[in-house]
Amino acid sequence: MSASPDTPEVVDPAAASPVAPGLGDQYDTYARQHRARLFGMWVFLVSELLIFAGLFSLYAAYRAEYGADFAAGIEHNNATYGTINTLVLITSSFTVAAAVHAVRGGRTRTAARLLYVTIAIGAVFLVIKGLEYSTHLHEGFAPGPYYSNTELPQFGARMFFTLYYIATGLHGLHVVVGLGLLAFVAWKAHRLRYDEYHHVGVEMAGLYWHLVDVIWIFLWPVLYLMG
């Protein structure tokens, strides 16, 4: 492969790899392109984190305004569903971390399988969430004017549930996007388009999925446990 005119001719194993993607004109080496893409993903994740910052702030403020009424809503939330979902997401984080580890070692087929498992586990999360939503709606816990529960009629509990739906809804949207990203890289891994030099897509998708997990790690106690 061509080398930059200023350094002696060296063989970059990354460039020699059969699955090397194109090297952007602005990069001199694959190593730099890899670092840039990973860094770019981190910078984007930092942005994603701030979306939820607003939501958590809203939660804290309403909790401060409504006190015990708000906490009563949390008490009525189903901690079992929530805890199972937490374990589900943590496990999916583990499997995607294992997939990244596999592809770094050049074991692309293993990585593909692990990615498929991650997607399946992520889908389980969504199913449990759906079950949970339908249980809540049956009990009359709905946002805004649709709220019809008679046991907890106070504003505090109602605001909690509105926030609950918005927070878990937004998180769920991120889960769906994450599953899409994972499916994309899983497909590429299935077609063996990655190796130990070129796999930054898997790492990037993994990072996004871990963020989804981290957000849930905080959503869970805040929405289910701190009653």
Added chain:
Amino acid sequence: MTDAPTPAVTSDAGEEPIPVEPDYLHAERGVLSWLLTKDHKRIAIMYYAAIVLSLILGGIFALVIRLELLTPERTIIDATTYNRMFTLHGVTMVWLFLLPGIPSIFGNFILPIQLGARDLAFPRLNLMSWYLFVIGACLLLGGMIAGGADTGWTFYVPYSSLTPTAVTPIGIGIFILGFSSITTAVNFVATTHLLRTRGLGWFQMPLFVWALYATSLIILLATPVLGLVLILVAVDHSLHFGIFDPKYGGDPVLFQHLFWFYSHPAVYIMILPAMGIISETVSTFSRRRPFSYNAIAYASLGIAFIGFLTWGHHMFVAGMSEWTAGVFGILSMFVGIFSAIKVFTWTGTLHRGSIRFTTPMVFFFSWLFLFVFGGMTGIAIATQSLDVHWHDTYFIVAHFHYIMVGGALTAFLGGAHYWFPKMFGRLYNERVGLASATGVFLGFVLTFTPQFLLGNAGMPRRYYSYPPEFQWLNVLSTGGAVLLAGALLLTLINLLVALKWGERAGANPWGSRSYEWQTPSPPPTHNFPTSPTFSRGPYDYDLTEEEARERIA
């Protein structure tokens, strides 16, 4: 990776080398070569077109407002239309011009060149940013055609949840524009960290890069909160979730906390790049290095950081606790310190300089006066007790227009003239430039100074009618607006004419030492004929011409 071209041929007089590559404008032809380009320079030009059109649209809304305010009662439109006019004026100017303006046009074009890079870190992401901008803009336009919104650009609840206007499509449009912004910021940050060319350390970069870097940090950290708050308003408006509606237990003040957490740093997104342009033009046109490079670099970061801590000063009379208001009042004072440091540094740069009164320099002096004036009125308003009198009056309107128009727009125009030769390889007419710059300044002062007086006398903002004793000031303001519009039109015509018929420019018509001037005008697609090494700083005016040229390999 480019093949090393044959060394550029120099003419006998030792002037700029004749480039061997076609410039970026002529490298490829056809509409698709633009719409599918990865070249940051072409993307910048496409942004230029879209953003100038947005400025014109926002200006039309402004003229309608000013014409309506010529008489105390109805002049040309009714009250409900008036509410939509000031809302759309604000939305268009903020999200379609001020926020993207300098970063997406001049940042995109100049930043990689100033870093000696061949493009941004993620060129395809950059193209996506532009498409997101266009989609967001179309949604906004669609919303406007569907009747627009009448909530003010601040979308305060609960009215924004209840008004039967097109709040949702406009909110979604702004959300998408936010994404466009964020992807650009990701690109700038990654490029600055990882694509600086050989020899270019952090404290050797041009100050425009520092400005864009600080701006990008704000964009990345503030815009997501806007995204969230727009989702909440859209959900409240369409699905009636009532997250901020007192009828369902909501607290409207919390909306304002989230909204202003973004919207105050947003004004620093607008002004920091403007300050970056000022740093470049002051140095070039006084042929001096900045009085203190570090002061400006660190002050840029300082503004970005402190800017996040001051949002509550928009909410002094909204119903927050007094304790919180007090905290914000104090923190709001601090941000002025960094701006002051910069203003003194730029003024100090002029000292013993070899000053040339070109059009960009006229814009600089205009900027200096207007920004300082506007900034000081900002400090005044940050005083909680005074703001009780001035809040929601024309005093506030005048303050932020001094900064936005007198600061951001003036610097934008300065940059447009400064980098015009680099971007298009042509020179604009200097005389017309000087006249239009002066016209902009005079028109601006006539438009907005009366508004300080109006606000202090008690005229509220966003009001359709006013007591007759305020009419003479309103008439003055409208007269100024017409003059300003004319001067801006003249500027546009001057630059458009120069595009086709301007005298051809060389690589460095201003004799600047900054890096973007060390490559042909317009630059080739990959910016530099060969990947450069920068062995000197961008403001090394104490070196001789030969030394300066040699140290750019």
Added chain:
Amino acid sequence: MAHAQTPAQAPAHHRITARTNLFVWVALVVLTALSYGASRLHLGTADIVIALVIATIKTALVMLYFMHVLEETFATRAAIGLAVLLFLTLLLITVGDPLTRRTYPRAPAPPAPAPVLQGLGAD
């Protein structure tokens, strides 16, 4: 800036092994169980502190190991730190507002003043 032999892999990547990942997963599950158990004890305000502390530890584990922050550059870590700082700023100041609001009970309305036009006849 071409280096002689710099594939995308660098030695630091080998610090996090498959075993490390497994241990982290186990730790996360245990912490989750702990958090759930503690919440069933209903300790009042301590509930909030315990829950958030455990969540922070879990997040740190996910970030350092699963997300490889242990191997990451200063720039990345600084970005994360900045985000956390701003998150806390928004949260603390926003929650500070309702916590410090004082509402006063309405005072009884004062008696109406005597009419001004008393001397001009008619009511």
